[in-house]
Amino acid sequence: MAVETSQRRCRMVDAMQQDPFAPTAFEQQGPRALAITWGDGHKSVYDVRALRLACGCAACIDEWTGEERLDDAAVPVDVAPVRIQPVGRYAIQIDWSDGHATGIYPFRRLRELCGCERCVAAR
Numbered sequence: 017m018a019v020e021t022s023q024r025r026c027r028m029v030d031a032m033q034q035d036p037f038a039p040t041a042f043e044q045q046g047p048r049a050l051a052i053t054w055g056d057g058h059k060s061v062y063d064v065r066a067l068r069l070a071c072g073c074a075a076c077i078d079e080w081t082g083e084e085r086l087d088d089a090a091v092p093v094d095v096a097p098v099r100i101q102p103v104g105r106y107a108i109q110i111d112w113s114d115g116h117a118t119g120i121y122p123f124r125r126l127r128e129l130c131g132c133e134r135c136v137a138a139r
Contacts, residue, residue, distance in 0.1 A: 036056035036058065038123055039126075048064055050062050050067065058130075066112070068091055068095045069086065072121075073085065074118075097110045103120050108126075
């Protein structure tokens with residue numbers, strides 16, 4: 017399944033290329049991975065189910081206590097992004113194949129979720 021992106025997002029990404037921690041490209045890498053190339057040239061590859069489980073919206077994380085509300089077992093193993101769109105100049109919003117569409121993924125949070133050796137070592 018191809019991820020739908022808006023042309024508006026493409027224009028915004030071009031404008032954000034000066035920021036080293038803003039994405040310059042999104043690319044679906046097979047059915048289970050989403051790659052983001054950052055303004056500093058770094059490429060992060062995310063397991064899409066792990067991204068879905070990392071959603072920080074009020075439906076998935078209690079706003080007052082920070083307690084996780086999302087039951088991992090309720091997220092299908094084959095969940096996938098169906099649409100990615102910009103939220104201002106600081107985040108993306110992902111519509112998921114399981115119907116979830118309220119999560120906003122700030123660029124800073126996405127970069128923190130990068131699991132490559134370089135990023136893990138820098139934490």
